Amino acid sequence: MVQYKSEYEGPWASAKPVLFAYPTADWRAVRPVFNTSRCGHCGICYLQCPVGSVQDRGTYCDVDLSYCKGCGLCARECPNEAIKMVREENK
Amino acid sequence: MTTRITPRVEQVRVFDGNRACAYGVLLCKPDLVSCVPITPMTPMVEAVWQYVADGRLDAELVAADGEINALSYCIGASSAGARTFIGTASQGLGYMYEAYLKTAGNRLPVVMALATRENAAPDGVVSSHQDFVTARDAGWIQIVCEGVQEILDTMIMAYRLAEHPEILLPVNVCFDGYYLSYLTERVELPYQEDVDAFLAPLAQYDRPRLCLEDPLTVPTNTREELFAEWRHKHVVAQQKSKKKFEDIEEEYREAFGRSYGGQIEEYYTDDAEIVMVSMGSQTGAIKDVVDSRREKGEKIGAIRIRLFRPYPRERLLEALRGKKAVGVVDRNVIFGWQSGVNFFEIKAAIQDLPENIPVTGFIVGIGGTDCSLEMVERAVDITKLAAEGKPHQEITWLNIE
Amino acid sequence: MIEVRMLGRGGQGAYSSAEMLAAALVKEGKYATCFPMFGGERRGAPVNVFLRFDDKPIRLRSQIYYPDCCIVTDPLLARTPDALKGLKPGGIVVMNLPDMPEEKPHENTAVLATIDATGIALEEIGRPITNTVLMGALLYTTGWAELDSILEVFKNSFSERLLDSNIRCAQRGYKETKVKRFGGD
Numbered sequence: 066m067v068q069y070k071s072e073y074e075g076p077w078a079s080a081k082p083v084l085f086a087y088p089t090a091d092w093r094a095v096r097p098v099f100n101t102s103r104c105g106h107c108g109i110c111y112l113q114c115p116v117g118s119v120q121d122r123g124t125y126c127d128v129d130l131s132y133c134k135g136c137g138l139c140a141r142e143c144p145n146e147a148i149k150m151v152r153e154e155n156k
Numbered sequence: 157m158t159t160r161i162t163p164r165v166e167q168v169r170v171f172d173g174n175r176a177c178a179y180g181v182l183l184c185k186p187d188l189v190s191c192v193p194i195t196p197m198t199p200m201v202e203a204v205w206q207y208v209a210d211g212r213l214d215a216e217l218v219a220a221d222g223e224i225n226a227l228s229y230c231i232g233a234s235s236a237g238a239r240t241f242i243g244t245a246s247q248g249l250g251y252m253y254e255a256y257l258k259t260a261g262n263r264l265p266v267v268m269a270l271a272t273r274e275n276a277a278p279d280g281v282v283s284s285h286q287d288f289v290t291a292r293d294a295g296w297i298q299i300v301c302e303g304v305q306e307i308l309d310t311m312i313m314a315y316r317l318a319e320h321p322e323i324l325l326p327v328n329v330c331f332d333g334y335y336l337s338y339l340t341e342r343v344e345l346p347y348q349e350d351v352d353a354f355l356a357p358l359a360q361y362d363r364p365r366l367c368l369e370d371p372l373t374v375p376t377n378t379r380e381e382l383f384a385e386w387r388h389k390h391v392v393a394q395q396k397s398k399k400k401f402e403d404i405e406e407e408y409r410e411a412f413g414r415s416y417g418g419q420i421e422e423y424y425t426d427d428a429e430i431v432m433v434s435m436g437s438q439t440g441a442i443k444d445v446v447d448s449r450r451e452k453g454e455k456i457g458a459i460r461i462r463l464f465r466p467y468p469r470e471r472l473l474e475a476l477r478g479k480k481a482v483g484v485v486d487r488n489v490i491f492g493w494q495s496g497v498n499f500f501e502i503k504a505a506i507q508d509l510p511e512n513i514p515v516t517g518f519i520v521g522i523g524g525t526d527c528s529l530e531m532v533e534r535a536v537d538i539t540k541l542a543a544e545g546k547p548h549q550e551i552t553w554l555n556i557e
Numbered sequence: 558m559i560e561v562r563m564l565g566r567g568g569q570g571a572y573s574s575a576e577m578l579a580a581a582l583v584k585e586g587k588y589a590t591c592f593p594m595f596g597g598e599r600r601g602a603p604v605n606v607f608l609r610f611d612d613k614p615i616r617l618r619s620q621i622y623y624p625d626c627c628i629v630t631d632p633l634l635a636r637t638p639d640a641l642k643g644l645k646p647g648g649i650v651v652m653n654l655p656d657m658p659e660e661k662p663h664e665n666t667a668v669l670a671t672i673d674a675t676g677i678a679l680e681e682i683g684r685p686i687t688n689t690v691l692m693g694a695l696l697y698t699t700g701w702a703e704l705d706s707i708l709e710v711f712k713n714s715f716s717e718r719l720l721d722s723n724i725r726c727a728q729r730g731y732k733e734t735k736v737k738r739f740g741g742d
Contacts, residue, residue: 067557076278091633092566094675094685152679153633170580170589303616335618339592340576342583342614440616526620 089116093135095150099127103147110139110148161353163413165344173336176304176343177243177269177329178203180311182213183351187238190218190226194248195281196333197271201243223248227255234264235374237365239315242266245333246273246287253291259326260295262375263390265318266326267311271337274523282524283334285436285488288464289497295390297397298465300435301331304341309414312351316404321361323397330464332437334524346412354411394466401463419468421460424450425475428457430539433498434485435461438520438527442485445532456536461498469505476506481514483539485532487521495551514542517551525555558611559701560621564640565630565688567595567602574688575606577714578695581706582610590615603634610701628695629653630687632675635662651695653687657735670698672734681722681729689723693730704731
């Protein structure tokens, strides 16, 4: 007997809850380290981050690592060289 | 007319299904290539375009803005006598459906590669046989491949079949998306001169084409008796293509050393009591299970349906005569019966046998899922129940129950 | 027939390396097949690559559920619960890890090979594309093909710019792999 898993007749699904959160933090091989003392708060890193991990803290920017995939765009674009990519630690 | 070629191999390479198909296109030298990329055949399009860019293939390249336009270019070119090639999958086939009907109705020998994929909706860029099964009654010849070498070989045979004056029908060369299109295998590449020689007999034939010297019109706007006449000729040609396909394959075997059994491939069916029938790459798993069951003394065999349209009715009738049960493994569904297409067609085909052979149906691979050895083992066990006259489920969806 | 399953990430060349290994095996006169199965078709998404090789033609084209050998191309993927699922008794595991772990990663592990493929790749190529290092590691651990066979295949697969660095990656993978055997099997 076929057991159904969805309540819907057709391929509908509710968009309200988070259906599937992909833990993209695991994808990193390198991680950005933000040197706040060099930050000029220009916001370029915040604008460039493709996944929205860079946070604007009001007077400086830093990163929320829960989704950061280590692409390195922030480090490359920072005009003050305030961001360095370092090898991800293996636990 | 036999071509005097002896089997020889130019190189042994590793190709995936897409590249083998593209190489087949290269060898057949079409005049016009018209493709819109679509997963899972995009690398095939890219390979063909690269051949043209590198000067290895002298073909007119059309980067159409949509599959219906892509196939329409082929219709135009083929009507003018050109050899054409196009490739697509699921939604692309859906988008070109109007042109797809016209190609067959106008009796144009276009060859189309299909890297088979689920039709949306539900949306899923995944493998199954649903696309060409849905389009099965548009009048195209449909051949379904099991392995990558077969894709390359079938591309060459497809042109030989399509362009024959007794046939003049478009041909789909179908191979599983992902499970063949992205699967890399050892492939033996034939010599270009040998393929040229194999296709050379087609040059002696003239087919109707648009030209200034002898103005013809196609299609003509028709009704009643003339319409029926052309439909009749079409269905007759479809049926003729069965024997023609086997003749061409026999010639191919003599010339290149490889063949796949013709309309159907029979695997240990002679003394089998139970036969499992399928098409496409999952037949490999079925053959492996046949081998392991035979080691245990069970009399089991397998049939792979290679020519899907037209349907190999007569060959199946012969092959299934006297069997105790038939298990049909479908990688598709039809909406007429609650089954896959081959279950339905085999039930119809074996009606003419004196025995009342029970047929069990299995749905596998829907939504890109695998057809594993364990699933095949379950299918064989259920078919055995049918052979023994015991109660069993008629249709089983192997990946969700 | 030997069945190998690689767990990698899209865009890291796991499938390319399996293709190259298949080409090397075919060069040596064997039959080999390989294909990928993606979770989602994008960079970074986990991908399983299924490789089979044998002395006779292979017609099984299903996914691999009981591998003889598992390759894990990324240290964080090694912690995925299903990374080594179904490994056969006497199984060989090749992992991209900086240090050799004390314990077997799977109860059926008979041979465990580790190499800091990310480190070597960053040094030689400048990016963490670990596939060629792991090819060297696999061939050292198993001897299933000659290293030279796969280096020959590299010549057709890599541009001039990338060829030498990838050859060095494979050679270092071959030389620097640590192998531990777990007795009793």
